[in-house]
Amino acid sequence: MPGVDAVLLARAQWAFTMGFHIVFPVISIGLASYLAVLEGLWLTTGQEVYLNLYKYWIKIFSVTFGMGVVSGLVMSYQFGSNWSVFADKAGPIVGPLMAYEVLTAFFLESGFLGVMLFGLKRVGPRLHFIATLAVALGTLLSAFWILSANSWMQTPAGFAINAAGQFVPRSWLHIVFNPSFPYRLVHMVLASYLSTALIVGGVAAWHLLCHRETAEVRRMFSMALWMATLLAPLQIIAGDQHGLNTLKYQPVKIMGVEGHYRSYPHGAPLVLVGIPEQRAGRMRDALEIPKLGSLILEHRLDAPLAGLDSVPRQDWPYVPVIFWTFRIMVGLAFAMLALGLASLALRLRGRLYVHRGLQRAALVMAPTGLIAVIAGWFTTEVGRQPYTVYHLLRTAQSASPIAAPAVISSLATFAVVYFVVFGAGVMFVLRLMRRPPHPGEVPPFEGAPHRSAGITPAPAVHPDRTLHTHAPAQSAPRPQEPVP
Amino acid sequence: MSAVAVAVGSPDIVLSYVWAGIIAFAVFGYIAMDGFDLGIGMLFALFTTEQDRTHVMNSIAPMWDGNETWLVLGGGALMAVFPLAYAVLIPALYTPLIAMLIGLIFRGVAFEFRWRTHRGKPYWDAGFCLGSTLAAFMQGVALGAVLQGIHVQGRHYAGGWWDWVSPFSVLTGLSLMAGYATLGAGWLILKTEGELQQRAYRIARGCGIALFIGMVAVSTATPFLQNRYYQRWFAWPTVFATAQVPLLVAIVTALFFYGLHRRWQRAPFLLTVALFVLAYLGLGISIYPYLVPESITIRAAAAPAASQLFLLIGTAVLVPIILCYTGYAYWVFRGKVGAEGYH
Numbered sequence: 001m002p003g004v005d006a007v008l009l010a011r012a013q014w015a016f017t018m019g020f021h022i023v024f025p026v027i028s029i030g031l032a033s034y035l036a037v038l039e040g041l042w043l044t045t046g047q048e049v050y051l052n053l054y055k056y057w058i059k060i061f062s063v064t065f066g067m068g069v070v071s072g073l074v075m076s077y078q079f080g081s082n083w084s085v086f087a088d089k090a091g092p093i094v095g096p097l098m099a100y101e102v103l104t105a106f107f108l109e110s111g112f113l114g115v116m117l118f119g120l121k122r123v124g125p126r127l128h129f130i131a132t133l134a135v136a137l138g139t140l141l142s143a144f145w146i147l148s149a150n151s152w153m154q155t156p157a158g159f160a161i162n163a164a165g166q167f168v169p170r171s172w173l174h175i176v177f178n179p180s181f182p183y184r185l186v187h188m189v190l191a192s193y194l195s196t197a198l199i200v201g202g203v204a205a206w207h208l209l210c211h212r213e214t215a216e217v218r219r220m221f222s223m224a225l226w227m228a229t230l231l232a233p234l235q236i237i238a239g240d241q242h243g244l245n246t247l248k249y250q251p252v253k254i255m256g257v258e259g260h261y262r263s264y265p266h267g268a269p270l271v272l273v274g275i276p277e278q279r280a281g282r283m284r285d286a287l288e289i290p291k292l293g294s295l296i297l298e299h300r301l302d303a304p305l306a307g308l309d310s311v312p313r314q315d316w317p318y319v320p321v322i323f324w325t326f327r328i329m330v331g332l333a334f335a336m337l338a339l340g341l342a343s344l345a346l347r348l349r350g351r352l353y354v355h356r357g358l359q360r361a362a363l364v365m366a367p368t369g370l371i372a373v374i375a376g377w378f379t380t381e382v383g384r385q386p387y388t389v390y391h392l393l394r395t396a397q398s399a400s401p402i403a404a405p406a407v408i409s410s411l412a413t414f415a416v417v418y419f420v421v422f423g424a425g426v427m428f429v430l431r432l433m434r435r436p437p438h439p440g441e442v443p444p445f446e447g448a449p450h451r452s453a454g455i456t457p458a459p460a461v462h463p464d465r466t467l468h469t470h471a472p473a474q475s476a477p478r479p480q481e482p483v484p
Numbered sequence: 485m486s487a488v489a490v491a492v493g494s495p496d497i498v499l500s501y502v503w504a505g506i507i508a509f510a511v512f513g514y515i516a517m518d519g520f521d522l523g524i525g526m527l528f529a530l531f532t533t534e535q536d537r538t539h540v541m542n543s544i545a546p547m548w549d550g551n552e553t554w555l556v557l558g559g560g561a562l563m564a565v566f567p568l569a570y571a572v573l574i575p576a577l578y579t580p581l582i583a584m585l586i587g588l589i590f591r592g593v594a595f596e597f598r599w600r601t602h603r604g605k606p607y608w609d610a611g612f613c614l615g616s617t618l619a620a621f622m623q624g625v626a627l628g629a630v631l632q633g634i635h636v637q638g639r640h641y642a643g644g645w646w647d648w649v650s651p652f653s654v655l656t657g658l659s660l661m662a663g664y665a666t667l668g669a670g671w672l673i674l675k676t677e678g679e680l681q682q683r684a685y686r687i688a689r690g691c692g693i694a695l696f697i698g699m700v701a702v703s704t705a706t707p708f709l710q711n712r713y714y715q716r717w718f719a720w721p722t723v724f725a726t727a728q729v730p731l732l733v734a735i736v737t738a739l740f741f742y743g744l745h746r747r748w749q750r751a752p753f754l755l756t757v758a759l760f761v762l763a764y765l766g767l768g769i770s771i772y773p774y775l776v777p778e779s780i781t782i783r784a785a786a787a788p789a790a791s792q793l794f795l796l797i798g799t800a801v802l803v804p805i806i807l808c809y810t811g812y813a814y815w816v817f818r819g820k821v822g823a824e825g826y827h
Contacts, residue, residue: 401575
C-alpha cells in the first residue's frame with residue numbers, strides 16, 4: 001500500500017529531523033541559564049574566573065544555538081509539508097501555541113543574541129547581563145510553549161470539534177495547562193539542565209585527566225557536579241510523577257513501556273528486561289520481579305493492572321521500541337544519580353579534583369544526558385502512537401497527500417545535509433572543547449580575522465577590546481552616521 | 485468583537501481580515517529584513533579578499549537570526565489563524581520550500597562555522613553564498629507557483645510535487661534574487677565606506693537594472709495568468725487606481741538610479757524597500773480576497789474566532805515590544821562596520 005509507505009516515511013523524517021534538532025535546544029536551554037549564572041557571579045563577585053568561563057562557553061553556545069535555529073526552522077514547516085491534515089485539523093489549537101513561542105521566545109532570543117555575542121563593549125556589562133538574561137528567559141519560554149503544544153497532543157483538553165473536523169478551542173487555560181503539561185515541562189527543563197551539566201562536567205573531567213588544571217577547569221567541574229548531585233534525584237522524582245500522570249491519562253502507553261502485553265488481576269510484575277514480541281503479543285525470556293510493577297504504579301502489591309490484551313490491537317503502540325528506550329532512559333538516570341552521589345562523597349572528603357575514577361566516570365557520562373533525552377522522547381512519542389492527537393486523530397489520517405517518492409527524496413536530502421552540516425558543527429564544538437578555559441579567555445569572534453590570519457594573539461591586540469571593559473559604550477568614538 | 489462567535493468556535497470576518505493584514509505585515513517584515521541579508525549572501529561571491537568578506541559578513545552577523553524569525557512567525561501564524569491555507573499551500577510548495585530550508589541551513593551555519601576552520605572556510609563561504617542564492621530563488625519560485633494557481637480539491641492540495649515548475653515561476657525566482665541582491669547592495673552602501681562602498685554602488689546599479697527588468701516582466705505576465713487578475717488590473721474605471729502602482733514604480737526606480745549616481749548613502753536601500761512595498765501592493769491587488777488564488781479565500785481559510793482572538797491579544801501586546809527591542813539591537817550596531825566588526 002503506497003499510502004502506508006508515505007506515512008511511515010513521513011514519520012521517519014520527523015523522527016530523524018527531530019532527533020537532531022532536540023539536542024540543540026536542550027544544550028541552549030542549559031547553557032543559556034549557565035551563562036546567565038556565570039555572568040551574574042562575575043558581576044557580583046568580580047572574580048575573573050567566572051568571566052573566563054563565560055567567554056569559553058558562549059563560543060560553544062553560539063555554535064549550538066545557530067544549529068538549533070536552522071534545524072528548528074525545518075521543524076516549523078514540517079507540520080505543513082508532511083502533516084498537512086494534522087495542520088488543518090489541529091492548527092486552530094496547536095498553531096497559536098507555536099505562534100506564541102515565536103512571539104515570546106524566538107524574537108527575544110534572536111533580538112538579544114546579537115548583543116550577547118557582539119555587544120559587550122557597546123552596551124557595557126549591566127545591559128549586557130540583561131541581554132544574557134533575556135536570551136536565557138527566551139529559551140525557557142520556548143520550552144514552555146512547545147511542551148504545551150506537545151502535551152496537548154498527548155492529553156488533549158479544553159477543545160471541541162467543529163463541522164469541518166477541526167479541533168477548536170473552548171478554554172485556552174485548559175488547553176495550555178493540559179493534564180500532562182506541568183509534568184512534561186518540569187521533566188524536560190530538568191533534563192536540559194542535567195544534560196548540560198554532564199557535558200560541562202565531562203569537558204572539565206577531560207582537562208583534569210590531561211593535567212590541564214586551570215582554576216576555570218576546577219570551578220566548572222565543581223559547578224557541574226553540584227548540578228548532578230542536586231538534579232539527578234530531583235529528575236528521578238519528576239520522572240516518576242510524570243509516569244504516574246501518564247498512567248492516569250495514557251494507560252495504554254504505560255502498558256507498552258512496562259511490557260505488559262497481558263493483564264494481571266492479582267498484581268503485575270516489574271519486567272526488568274525481555275524481548276517484546278509485538279506480533280505474538282507477549283514477552284519472551286522476561287526477567288521479572290513479581291508484584292513490583294503494581295507496587296510502583298499503584299503503590300499496592302496486589303493492585304490489578306490491565307495489559308494490552310484489554311485493548312484492540314489497532315490501538316497498540318509499538319512496544320519493542322518504547323520498552324527499550326524507557327529502560328535506557330531510566331538506566332542512565334540512575335547512573336547520573338550514582339555520579340552525583342559519588343562526587344558528593346569525594347567532595348566532602350576533599351578529593352573532588354584528584355580522584356581519577358570520578359573524572360573518568362564524568363567523562364564517560366558527558367553525552368548520557370542527551371542520550372537519555374532522545375530515549376525519553378522516543379518513549380513518549382512512539383508511545384502516543386497510533387495517534388497524533390491522543391485517541392482522537394490517527395497518525396495514518398494526519399499525513400499530507402504527498403506521494404512517497406517526494407517524502408523519500410526530502411528525507412534523503414535532509415539526511416545528507418544534516419550529517420554534513422551538523423557533523424561539522426559537532427566537530428567544531430569538540431574542537432572548542434579540546435582547549436581548556438584559561439585566564440584571559442577571548443570572547444567569540446574577538447579579532448577573528450586576526451586570529452585566523454595568525455598575525456597577533458587577539459587578547460594582545462587592544463586591551464580595551466576584551467570583554468572585561470567597564471568603560472561605558474559611549475566613551476568609544478562613535479562611528480560616523482551615514483549622510484544622504 | 486463578537487463574544488458569541490468566540491463561544492461557538494466559528495470564524496469571525498473582522499478578525500480574519502485583521503489577521504490577513506498582520507500576516508501580510510509579517511511576511512513583508514521578513515522580505516525586507518531577511519531580503520537584505522540573503523542579498524548580501526548572494527553578493528558574497530563578488531568579494532574575494534578575506535578583509536572584504538569579513539566586512540560584508542560582519543555587517544549582518546548580529547541581525548540575521550532576528551530577521552529569519554519573521555519567517556518562522558509567518559509560518560506559525562498562518563497555521564494558527566488560517567490552518568486550511570497552511571495545509572494546502574505548504575504541500576503545494578513542498579519541493580521549493582524544502583530546497584529553501586536546505587539553503588537557509590547552509591547559509592545560517594556559515595555565520596558560525598567559517599570562523600571555526602581554516603581548511604574548511606572556502607566550503608562554508610560557498611555554502612553561505614549558494615545557500616542564500618537557493619533560498620532567495622526558491623522563495624521567488626514559491627511566489628510564482630502560488631500566483632499561477634494551485635490545484636485544490638476539498639481541503640487538500642491535489643497536484644503533484646513538480647507542479648510548481650513553469651517559466652513564470654522561474655521568472656519570479658530570478659526577479660526576487662535580483663531584488664534581494666539590490667537590497668543587499670543598498671545595505672552595504674549604508675554600512676561600509678571607502679573602496680568597498682564604491683564597489684557596492686556599482687553592484688547596486690547592476691542589480692537595480694536586473695530588478696527593474698524583472699519587475700516589468702513579472703508585472704506584464706501576471707495579468708495574463710488568470711482572467712480575474714486581468715480584470716482586477718485593467719477593468720474600467722479602477723484602472724486609474726491600479727495604474728498608480730506602475731507609475732510609482734517608475735518614479736521610485738528613477739530616483740534610485742539618480743541616488744546611486746549622486747552617491748546618496750541611505751536612499752538606495754530605502755528606495756529598494758519602497759520598490760518592494762509597491763511590488764507587494766501589486767501582489768495584494770492581484771490576489772485579494774484569496775489566500776490561495778482562485779480557490780481559498782481569507783474567509784474560508786479562517787480558524788475559529790477563539791483561536792484568532794487568543795493570538796491577536798498576544799500579538800497586539802508583543803509585536804510592539806518586539807519592534808522596540810529589534811530597533812534597539814539595530815541601534816546598538818548602528819553606523820559603519822569595520823573589518824573587526826562590532827566587537
